[in-house]
Amino acid sequence: MTSIDIPTLDYLEATVGDLAPDSEFLAQIVAAPPAQRAPNAQCTLPLPSALNESTARVAGPGSLRRRRAPTRLLLGGEQVVASDRFWTSLFQRCGFNEAVFAYFSPTEVFARIAERDSKSRLRFAIERPRGSAPRLLAVTPRTSPLVTRDGALAMVRAYSGDRLRYAEGKLVSVHTPADGPGNFRIGPDAFENRFQLELPLDGFGEPRIYVTLLRLICTNGAVGEQRAFRNQVRLGQDPLHSLDRALSCYSNADGFSAMRQRFESAQRSWASLNEVRSLETVLNRINWGGVNVGEAHRGAFDRLVGDLPGIYGVTSLEGITPKRRRLLPSRARVYDLLNYASEIATHHAPPLAASRLSAWIGGTIVDEFDLEGSANNVSDFEALFTSPLPTVRRN
16 A cells, blocks of 8 residues: 555635735736737626726737736635646636636636626635645535545545555545456566546546556556546545445456557557657656656657657658658557556656656557557567666567
8 A cells, every 4th residue: 555645635615706816926917028919819708897907908909918827816815826726627617718817817807706606605625735835726616526635545545545646636546446456468468457546635526437457567557548448436425435336346347358459459569650759749748857867768768769860861750741750660669658658657757747648548549559550479578668778679
């Protein structure tokens, strides 16, 4: 059982009228330089006639100050950091998006929301990390189902949850299906069935379960974060009871079978330059927390796929058209890319990056591979790609 330290989560009932931009943030946006915007841009949010904030108005024809959603807010007088998850939940509730802040100041936006939604008592989830400012997570109706931090940890541990991680209001754990691990082989590698539970602790959205294959030789978990390998858990009026039933009964034989078949096909398919480039794009977005760490992972990736610009005589893969990239092979098989992505997600990447890598794995195995069935035989594969000086064996 993996130990985990989850910050304290508080749940505050309030109205949107109790929410306001922090004064320091307002001072920053007033001083921001003007930026050009399309002169025909429209905004569906009416302007409150009672408010007059000339410093944040249109500076000229087709010109608006560059503004984004506030990063610091006041909730009931307490300063909090607004997370992306908070804005996503608020935008979904109110039916607009971040573009509204390019046209109206935060004070105007919140005033109009409060005017139209003044009586609704909402639940604001506040994360309180040690040594850091409180973070505002999702805002949800106060009657919506909620699994609290302590209830979630107790439930996950009762079902032997492993590889626990927490980020942005969501607890993630890995479990064994109700009908057992189902040991099996795909080519030279041994696998077991697992499933991953993604459980929101701020009340925004319902828990999700994803089909996962555990590669035993290196304990990499390949997660299929796509609709074909995903199940939603309806919480209802008794969230813990619903979660208990889901964890005790989940098997999804069809999902595990489909994922195994795609991995078998991946062993017999060379990875196209397009598939290599798509994974590379995800890897380039990861904040490794150190230059040497990022260079080591990138070096392992380059050794895996080969010197593709050198092989094809271009300075970068961008010099090859997307259509042609789908037809040209790399030195790696799709299976190699899947194992590399799952290794980084399981052992090295921070939680948000791990989720993006799992989404890449799911999206890749759902679609037909660019060079499906192009490799005639199955070779031995490396256990770990990011160990010192890894080598990739090929037939």
